[in-house]
Amino acid sequence: MDDMKYIESKKNDEIKQLKKLSATKNIRKTGTYMIEGFHLVREADQFDQDFVKLLVTEKYSEDRLVKKYHDIAVTVSEDVANELSETKTPQGIFAVIKVQDASDFKEFSGKWVMLDDVQDPGNVGTIVRTADAAGYDGVITSLDTADFYQPKVQRSMQGSQFHLPIYRMDINQAISLAKKSELKIYGSEVNKQAKPYTELDKTDEFALIMGNEAHGITQDVLNETDENIYIPILGQAESLNVAVAAGVLMYGLQTL
Amino acid sequence: MDDMKYIESKKNDEIKQLKKLSATKNIRKTGTYMIEGFHLVREADQFDQDFVKLLVTEKYSEDRLVKKYHDIAVTVSEDVANELSETKTPQGIFAVIKVQDASDFKEFSGKWVMLDDVQDPGNVGTIVRTADAAGYDGVITSLDTADFYQPKVQRSMQGSQFHLPIYRMDINQAISLAKKSELKIYGSEVNKQAKPYTELDKTDEFALIMGNEAHGITQDVLNETDENIYIPILGQAESLNVAVAAGVLMYGLQTL
Structure with a gap:
């Protein structure tokens, strides 16, 4: 013009x-x-x-x-x-x-994913994309998780940031808000003491927390969960990539 | 010394x-x-x-x-x-x-993953790691898939190449060998005409084929499958990352 x-x-x-x-x-x-x-x-x-x-x-x-x-x-x-x-x-x-503004966000409903200090931008973006595909209601990242809007995260999100709410906030605050909204809080662990995800009673209102690639979920966050779940390791790998684990759990906990 | x-x-x-x-x-x-x-x-x-x-x-x-x-x-x-x-x-x-030598490989048994021209090294390595974790028996890559042993693939495999056989071979040859060994051949598609993976009768002997990030499985490979399966997309994403999809399917088809 x-x-x-x-x-x-x-x-x-x-x-x-x-x-x-x-x-x-x-x-x-x-x-x-x-x-x-x-x-x-x-x-x-x-x-x-x-x-x-x-x-x-x-x-x-x-x-x-x-x-x-x-x-x-x-x-x-x-x-x-x-x-x-x-x-x-x-x-x-x-x-x-x-960027999406979390300041008015006061109440959770449905199925959410929360990221507790996930470091790799590709993992964060891929988890948002998977949450979108798996019909989840939104994604929260802790303050130390790789930021949603940086180019490397965007590349993996492939536009899913337009399809569901994604907010960056203090994770303890997010958990307490989710509890007030009566969501169950599930922590994902690499720990056989936790419950296999396949044995969890399926619910429609929960927050699934995924932890840092190397250290998992921080202890004070684990203390706040209603249930800690794990993905059985059937072979000799020590663990799963966090984005893959999130995908297995998101679909595994979804009612299909 | x-x-x-x-x-x-x-x-x-x-x-x-x-x-x-x-x-x-x-x-x-x-x-x-x-x-x-x-x-x-x-x-x-x-x-x-x-x-x-x-x-x-x-x-x-x-x-x-x-x-x-x-x-x-x-x-x-x-x-x-x-x-x-x-x-x-x-x-x-x-x-x-x-490198692992496929030349003596003549017979399949158990659960295998086959990669039909998966391009991204990180995806290939992550799929091998997940196959290991999910207790699969081995991974085959087509000749045009990113090579197992390059540094970027290794970084994502995290040593899983030592835990299960990984072979590079012509995928049509691999499929015909798998059929001779009486494995079911499952193709993964982004296509609602295919069967939701959750509706598949679970078997112990199969090969799960994952396709290229952009184009999916090639048509001549799809023609050889016993069943084509898909992961329901419940939100507005167009597709899943192939390593995540492989993880959801590997665990979804495993008997847990």
């Missing part, structure tokens, strides 16, 4: 600021994050995400989305697109959108 | 050759691969892997393993250890061991 702002140089101040959105601290500071690619941007729109900015190369300048978000849309050069992109061959469409 | 060979320079020809073992083509050419770290090397010994070479820094020069493998043991400098290592802080112990 003729009257759209155009940014040619990757040294432009606005672009420099946006580039910084790949870092967690800047995502937290601004309360916004960047997504890229036509499929993801279209889906963010479909699922009513809060757009702050839309950036497109000339190729997309006549797209329906540009018309819809005209007031916050900017055209950029291929050079700028390359600068902003996390991929080698950028599609040339980016959006800055607001 | 006094009479052990010592290599100081990372420019040594032998070290240059070993460094190349991180590339799949050289693993295939030599039929050997390198592992590193005390835990993994000790486990390889425990599980009777075929050692070709053992390399240690001075720190490990009196270790029991060095005595046992004295004829093929070499001491190396920290500089060489840094050169060979895939990690930032190498422990200073490496072994070159033979």
Whole structure:
């Protein structure tokens, strides 16, 4: 469109600021994050995400989305697109959108997953994607879990952040809120003292807690659980990858 | 030990050759691969892997393993250890061991997983680790699947390659061998026409095939299956990560 702002140089101040959105601290500071690619941007729109900015190369300048978000849309050069992109061959469409805000969140219902200091971004993203697929109602991460909106987590989430609530909050606070909402609290352990997940009576309202890759769930969180469950290890592996374990448990505890 | 060979320079020809073992083509050419770290090397010994070479820094020069493998043991400098290592802080112990040889493999029994062109090394390694944990009898990869022994796959396998047979072979040949051994062949699909995995009658002798991350199982392989199964998608995700899907199915089809 003729009257759209155009940014040619990757040294432009606005672009420099946006580039910084790949870092967690800047995502937290601004309360916004960047997504890229036509499929993801279209889906963010479909699922009513809060757009702050839309950036497109000339190729997309006549797209329906540009018309819809005209007031916050900017055209950029291929050079700028390359600068902003996390991929080698950028599609040339980016959006800055607001992170989900947990401040109004007061009550749990249904099936939730809570991550207690899960470190690997790929694991966090994959767990969100699986929670979405398995029909769970939302995901909570502890303050020390890898941040939802950093590029590596996004890559594994594949847009699932638009499909279910994902909140970062103090995990002890989340657990006490979940208890008030009468959810059962299940901790996942690599410990034969715990109950095999297959023996758990199925319920519709619970929070499943997954722990850190190396250390598992922290002791003060384990103290708060109603039941600790484990996945039987039938071979000689010492443990399962946490994202796989979460998948086995999410589907295993779901009523299918 | 006094009479052990010592290599100081990372420019040594032998070290240059070993460094190349991180590339799949050289693993295939030599039929050997390198592992590193005390835990993994000790486990390889425990599980009777075929050692070709053992390399240690001075720190490990009196270790029991060095005595046992004295004829093929070499001491190396920290500089060489840094050169060979895939990690930032190498422990200073490496072994070159033979890859598992499929040429004598003629008969299947029990529960197997077959990978039809799975691309991502992390997925392949995680699936091997899960197959181990879930008590499966072995893993087959198609010729175009990411190679078992490359460093990224090894990182996710966490030593499970020592616990169960893992073979690379033509997948159609593997399927026809499995059929001769009277295993049921299950294909995993993202397709509601397939049968939910929860409705499958459980059997003790089968091969579960997982397909490529983007394209799923190839059509000529699907034509050979006894049953195609899928994991119900209850939310709005389009699919599951293949390693998670494999985990859900491996545990879901296991008799627990």
